[in-house]
Amino acid sequence: MDFKKYIRDVADFPRKGIVFKDITPLLQSNFALKSAADELLKFVGDQKVDKVVGMESRGFFFAPWLATQLNAGFVPVRKAGKLPFNKISQTYSLEYGEDTLEMHADGILKGEKVLIHDDVLATGGTSSAVCKLVEKLGGEIVQCNFLITLDFLKGDELIKEYPIKSLMHY
Amino acid sequence: MDFKKYIRDVADFPRKGIVFKDITPLLQSNFALKSAADELLKFVGDQKVDKVVGMESRGFFFAPWLATQLNAGFVPVRKAGKLPFNKISQTYSLEYGEDTLEMHADGILKGEKVLIHDDVLATGGTSSAVCKLVEKLGGEIVQCNFLITLDFLKGDELIKEYPIKSLMHY
Numbered sequence: 080m081d082f083k084k085y086i087r088d089v090a091d092f093p094r095k096g097i098v099f100k101d102i103t104p105l106l107q108s109n110f111a112l113k114s115a116a117d118e119l120l121k122f123v124g125d126q127k128v129d130k131v132v133g134m135e136s137r138g139f140f141f142a143p144w145l146a147t148q149l150n151a152g153f154v155p156v157r158k159a160g161k162l163p164f165n166k167i168s169q170t171y172s173l174e175y176g177e178d179t180l181e182m183h184a185d186g187i188l189k190g191e192k193v194l195i196h197d198d199v200l201a202t203g204g205t206s207s208a209v210c211k212l213v214e215k216l217g218g219e220i221v222q223c224n225f226l227i228t229l230d231f232l233k234g235d236e237l238i239k240e241y242p243i244k245s246l247m248h249y
Numbered sequence: 250m251d252f253k254k255y256i257r258d259v260a261d262f263p264r265k266g267i268v269f270k271d272i273t274p275l276l277q278s279n280f281a282l283k284s285a286a287d288e289l290l291k292f293v294g295d296q297k298v299d300k301v302v303g304m305e306s307r308g309f310f311f312a313p314w315l316a317t318q319l320n321a322g323f324v325p326v327r328k329a330g331k332l333p334f335n336k337i338s339q340t341y342s343l344e345y346g347e348d349t350l351e352m353h354a355d356g357i358l359k360g361e362k363v364l365i366h367d368d369v370l371a372t373g374g375t376s377s378a379v380c381k382l383v384e385k386l387g388g389e390i391v392q393c394n395f396l397i398t399l400d401f402l403k404g405d406e407l408i409k410e411y412p413i414k415s416l417m418h419y
Contacts (some may be wrong), residue, residue, distance in 0.1 A: 089333040099333045103353055107322040139309035151276040163259040163269045183273055
């Protein structure tokens with residue numbers, strides 16, 4: 080199916096000059112939602128996955144769904160200060176300044192196979208930071224899996240050591 | 250199954266004197282994650298649901314999963330400024346000050362049957378605001394569905410006109 084029909088371009092969001100890819104029309108459609116989830120799952124094939132890691136907030140839409148289908152647990156990566164228990168953190172660069180992501184230290188056990196999912200691969204800063212968090216805990220990344228990749232931002236170069244799959248490319 | 254075994258008490262989070270109910274051990278367990286999702290689905294029974302509404306961020310863990318199982322669409326409610334398109338908003342009171350939630354104006358069509366899901370029913374401020382957003386768009390709320398209800402905060406009183414279901418009570 081043509082998933083791009085369910086992606087809405089919103090001009091000047093979150094700031095002037097940016098064309099934002101809004102996935103809410105896809106989420107709102109019962110048919111597109113289920114079909115997209117099924118396609119993300121197919122990307123994994125028959126690889127064993129122990130944990131699915133999803134990034135706050137839009138990575139949370141499909142990561143727990145994928146976990147239930149793969150008989151895996153789900154581990155959220157959140158912005159600094161949101162997770163309550165013992166955690167590890169990773170700081171990464173933004174266009175201006177930097178940001179920090181956190182994961183619970185008991186989220187992944189050494190040697191576990193990990194699927195990473197987010198809605199959009201843009202510059203790769205977030206995904207690369209999440210890969211580092213997973214590897215700090217001894218997890219083995221089997222795939223980085225996205226709804227959308229913005230090819231022109233070359234985010235794949237920051238995570239080129241891992242298999243990357245994406246349902247849509249722009 | 251005893252889901253409370255997978256809920257971790259964290260003292261003094263997010264601030265001194267609060268005992269936070271951390272659901273990440275439940276999410277991290279493949280068995281508890283799938284079992285909890287199945288139980289949340291059973292609460293709905295054979296009622297028709299057109300849209301599942303989930304609240305940022307932890308409501309996003311199970312709401313899209315419930316939507317796929319109910320052959321419904323998923324509509325996110327987000328904090329102010331996060332949604333890119335035409336939206337409606339609802340302001341509600343916090344212990345100190347107030348907060349605003351937003352939903353896309355095309356998220357729900359008049360007459361659609363709506364399931365509302367969040368991880369925790371606490372004071373009911375968030376849930377009540379979300380119910381108002383849904384009704385502004387003409388949606389009919391069939392159930393408010395939670396992982397956890399903190400009974401001592403009496404949040405159910407703010408949404409007492411709707412059926413409420415919760416997997417755990419404290």
